[in-house]
Amino acid sequence: MAPMADESMEREAKSMVSITNNSVKKEFNRGAWTAEEDRKLAEVIENHGAKKWKTIAAKAGLNRCGKSCRLRWLNYLRPNIKRGNISDQEEDLILRLHKLLGNRWSLIAGRLPGRTDNEIKNYWNSHLSKKIKQKEKQSGSSTTSVGSKSKKRRVVKKISTDEVKEEDTSINVGDQDSNISFDVDDFFDFSNEGPLSLEWVSKFLELDDSSCAFS
């Protein structure tokens, strides 16, 4: 979908919302962002960095909450955002990663340079989930994905000195009866975050080759 900034001007007026807290009343713009808002936001972030979103919103003179600014930046304005069709290779990677990680979109997105968690989530919901259902119908088998449908929160990133028992961190690759088990956070060592690493992909594909849903 093309950016809706231009045509969204007229919607701006009707998208005001008032957040009422008894006597305190703060009104924020809502809905689609205008080109002007985008420009202002990008300008402030360029000068002050992408942190303290509340301050950024105020500095930019945007009648938006910080949360909204952050989302706009991450999903749309951030540099190196890759827009457009998801390639077959990317799709395959998403499928494999989803099988491994479940609905942990930000982790999956972290391995797809230029793609946002929101984009991947949308792509999954609109394309891949259906594809999988069809596949399941055809084969009559059911593949269970890890962590999906769970409202359970993500794993604790910071390792404490105590033994952290997060049932979610240890994941079996492939089928349930697989005996390959490892710690996801070890596997996803983001300390040397970089572009899609071929080494990493090979490592992953090796592990998951036998249990790939389809390609």
Place this chain on the structure above:
DNA sequence: AACAACCTCAACCGCATCAGA
């Protein structure tokens, strides 16, 4: 041409977690 049904995706919401006081 008109309408309905479906699809896509940007944006919002609620909650968990983090970080600092």
Place this chain on the structure above:
DNA sequence: GTCTGATGCGGTTGAGGTTGT
């Protein structure tokens, strides 16, 4: 240890576009 504001995440919504009838 507790409180509070900021941040991050996944689920959900709804406007606008597309396709089918």
